[in-house]
Amino acid sequence: MSSKSILTDKHIILGVTGSIAAYKACALASRLTQHGALVDVIMTESATRFVAPLTFQALTGRPVYTTMWQTDASGGLGTHIAHVSLAHEADLLLIAPITANMMAKIAHGLADDLLSVTALASANRCPILIAPAMDVGMYENPVTLANVDILRSRGVRFAGPGSGRMASGLEGLGRFIEPDEIAGHCRRVLGMNGSLAGRRVVVTAGPTREPLDPVRYLTNYSSGKQGFAIAQAAVDAGAVVTLITGPVSLPTPIGVERVDVLDTRSMLDAVLVHATGDDPTDALIMAAAVADFRPEEIAERKIKKTQDPASMQIDLTYNPDILYEVSRQTRKPLLTVGFAAESDDLIAHAQEKLARKSLDMIVANDITAGDAGFAVDTNRVVFVMSEGIEELPLMSKEEVAQRIVAWVAEHQM
Ligand code: CTP
Secondary structure (H helix, E strand, C coil), rough: CCCCCCCCCCHHHHHHCCCHHHHHHHHHHHHHHHHHCCEEEEEEECCCHHCCCCHHHHHHHHCCEECCCCCCCCCCCCCCCCCHHHHCCCCEEEEEECCHHHHHHHCCCCCCCCCHHHHHHHHCCCCCCEEEEECHHHHHHHHHHHHHHHHCCCCCEEEECCCHHHHHHHHEEECCCCCHHHHHHHHHHHCCCCCCCCEEEEEEEEEEEEEEECHHHHHCCCEECCCCCCHHHHCCCCCCEEEEECCCCCCCCCCEEEECCCCHHHHHHHHHHHCCCCCCEEEEEEECCCCCCEEECCCCCCCCCCCCCHHHCCCCCCCCCHHHHHHHHCCCCCEEEEEEEEECCCHHHHHHHHHCCCCCCCEEEEEECCCCCCCEEEECCEEEEEEEEEECCCCCCCHHHHHHHHHHHHHHH
16 A cells, blocks of 8 residues: 555546557556546447446446446436546546547547537636547648647646557557556646645765776665655645766656766765756755765775785775755755765764755664665665754655655645
8 A cells, every 4th residue: 555645535537539549547546546546437339349338337436428428327427417427526537548639539529428528518617637649640730730739728737648559559649648647747737736736856866886997886775765755745846956966776756857976076066056056946855865084095906816915905085074065055955855864873973964065954863773774665864954854754755755745735835
């Protein structure tokens, strides 16, 4: 069971149209339901040729609507204003996959089935997000592209299409993007009026990597999970997010601008560019586990075993402290949040770092605890501020991220 997120308790209408990609909409319905969303599926007649309504009903645990003419519980709506009632209650109308035909209908205001009627009735009631799926020739046909422009100009949001191999064997634009990515687009749209709407947040994540020779490096165990969760939570709150990350293998949250770096000095450069300067960011959250030192010299060639053992020594030198460098800038972020990874005297060390690095808040965690810190999915942290501390219980990294973002939203200037 995943922790609470922006999707929890949201009422999403998932419209499914007649495309072979309809089978992927099953995974999408399942994923949204697992996140706690209430997913009501409307299928067009042609969608039912690809997937049975029962499949969606079983995955969502809710009725599936296939016609606007029935008024009982078996595939219809128990109300005389069927076409508006669904749109009225929804937080989001998601049509995935959407065919060229349904895009044309919505672009031109046609309403001859429950889904197009619901889309027409949803204007000014809930946002519409569409994930196109069609053959490249259909998508790139000028008539479809003109419909894309019309839909965009009316505020309809797009999830894809992607480019790649299609069921027809052809390659090109028109491919249905992956269910997880579509769920990411849903989060972005649902969060756009959140507590950080329009605010800019820079987040750092992951380890940094300091080269020793062309094949070796020094680094640490950071997985990047906490920083990525913060970036996602900031998107969920409506922020414009830049994520500066060291090498990790995590997918980029949808809606985030990702900047990849390797060593500490390149992370410093990226932070100075994105968080300080003429137009500093609203908040900087430094979750990266930055390497404090690096080999003084990087060997140009691979260090060989034949080397004289007496010379087998790595001399280290200090890296710059990124937060300290940020604090010395004339134009700096309005709020700066750091982390303190400690193995003893948690609060005292965190308080010292708070002052030394001129931070507004520091998220302190005890890295010796088995259920918190590096490479696990949970964290137990203490928020340390100049005015006091707040101890948080053990929670998922997602929940920690939401609490940090909520703190930033409460303290924004
Ligand atoms: N940090 C930084 N630049 C560094 C090292 C750390 O900006 N060269 C940031 C981290 O991203 C974190 C905070 O400073 O937000 C504290 O990191 P931590 O490793 O706990 O502290 P250090 O300052 O490195 O001190 P020490 O390793 O001695 O505990």
